[in-house]
Amino acid sequence: MASTFTISCPLPLEVTDRVLLGHGSGGKLSAALLSDIFFRAFRSPVLARMDDQAVFDIGGTRLAFTTDTFVVKPLFFPGGDIGSLAVHGTVNDLAMGGAEPLYLSAGFILEEGLDMEVLRKVAASMARASQATGAEIVTGDTKVVEKGCGDGLFINTTGIGLVRPGVNLSAANARPGDCVLVSGTLGDHGMAILSEREGIGFDTSIVSDSAPLHTLVRTMLDAAAGTSLTDIRCMRDPTRGGLASSLNEIAASAGVGIELEESAIPIHEEVRGACEMLGLDPLYVANEGKLVAIVSPDIADAVLAAMREHPLGCDAQQIGKVSGKHPGLVTVRTAFGTTRIVDMLSGDQLPRIC
């Protein structure tokens, strides 16, 4: 019946002559932008690993180095603000490489006319977040653009951290038989932001999960240290594009399949409800204080137990397994025992008409 069908991966993407919003979604369009423009321009073997941070050796010390830019709207949302998010986001990218965050930079693009009180609040929030994580903001930059050329305030943070000896976390390490763990409920941040945006028009008590994950990572690595640190294969913080995009990246990078159990995936009741109303799938909604880890089955129970002892991992679950079937694909087994694909979206998730 389908004799002409072959999976063509990577899929051909429509070439566009302009940058679309979808190029920033974390989906296929983002991946195409990276490979077509940036990887081609900046040929670097470290960059080509496509992890959330670069890890390299300087004089026998392994360092993690990462940067992230924050363009969130609204600037203040339930559970955080652009300032705390800018610290947590970069700390988390370092933590996902198994690094303890040491120093941060902070770059500000301010729009002419921005209320000084807003900036003062954001700076205070960044200071609190940086003190709480122990990652000191040691350098920075400020630019002001004309009114109308920015959206109030954009922040870039860059971070540097020290990778724990013996740790080697990379998406390419995942192998069949490994377990997939998540640290807690999914989609909280994205739905908290969405419910605050104008035009959505409904009230929820959903709060962003924005939080620094380095101490949770430390706890997990401690749990693995008794056997082998390499039994923890990789970690990702599923930010934009959600869990689905992070797992698709891991599956593609390691050439493995990932099989999820739908009923095991923790999702807050209110997030589920809001997603149902808006026609969105929580697996594609952003998180800012959750991680997904691929770990060897030998230590999965121990790591999961350790995660649950940590305040940021108390809802941790094993949600699936890495498999040798369907390399590059993420699938989910429904409560009905049937299976479907959890694909990488091409751009942002779009609400359906009816």
Next chain:
Amino acid sequence: MKYLDEYRDPKLAEAIVADIRRHVTRPWVLMEICGGQTHTLMRYGIDHLLPPEVELVHGPGCPVCVTPLEILDKAVEIASRPEVIFVSYGDMLRVPGSTRDLFQVKAAGGDVRIAYSPMEAVDLARKNPDRQVVFFAVGFETTAPANAMAVWQAKREGLRNFSILVSHVLVPPAIRLLLESPGNRVQGFIAPGHVCAVMGYSEYEELAQQYRVPFVVSGFEPLDLLEGIRMLLAQLEEGRAEVENQYVRSVTREGNEAARLRMSEVFEVADRKWRGIGEIRQSGFRLRREYAAFDAEKVFGVSETCAEEPPECIAALVLQGIRKPVDCPVFGTRCTPEKPMGAPMVSSEGACAAYYRYRRHDLTVLV
């Protein structure tokens, strides 16, 4: 979650499937009309739970999919104008016209915005008296009442900067076309629950009588669909051709009279072109003459164009349930959700996109 988990209970599903297996004696071809139902069937793999005798084919009820290229080209043309704020349901933005989609218009400087309701567009018109606000009024009988309400409200308030680009289609004329098509294989229909919530189901009683074919009005949750399928198969096995209502929590025979009144005040039935199928007589809505001032096609004088569909695409056959998406020579290769060639690949509710998104891992074993 209350009011949802009850309709997704695996144990109840198992019981309904077992009952279906016990009672089916021969092959049957069933069609669900609505794209939302196709989406649920694929997402939960319901077709895989059914015995091999039961074949589900997917109908033309995805509003995004059947919106003709010409209308999309008009949308692109209007949205590109500097004085316009173009407001649309989210999933219309990615649907390509002949040359561009609305996301590309937005990237090139067009003011294109996503809304959940046409009333948001009316509100934008109030707040931006110096701009022209255009709402992309797409959909079946489900979205028509809200769109009619928006126009009615705008007229009442005397808003001169609000209009809608209409592409409304109706379900019963499409079913009639399918039933009269010589290649028709469909023996029973899952009627679209939300359309019937507005329209009631007496129209389907006429169809059932005239063509001796059974209908079950069904909801959108997995158990709704399984129950609807079970009821439909029971009718077929017993030789009945009636309209039954599974979706009693939302649908009555009379439907929503207030919504229909508002609709008929603003819209009148007209011939409409369906993407992938062609023109169907009396199959959609246009604005009545009294509301011509709110018709974006007239306000902006957009030209009548004729756009060609790619010849390889078998959308017309897929939308009529004659062929399955995987029968298409370009499915999953040159036609993907990123670069759709035909109507059913463009929205997640389209049959081709639903197969691609949820099912292509099954197909690898067939290669």
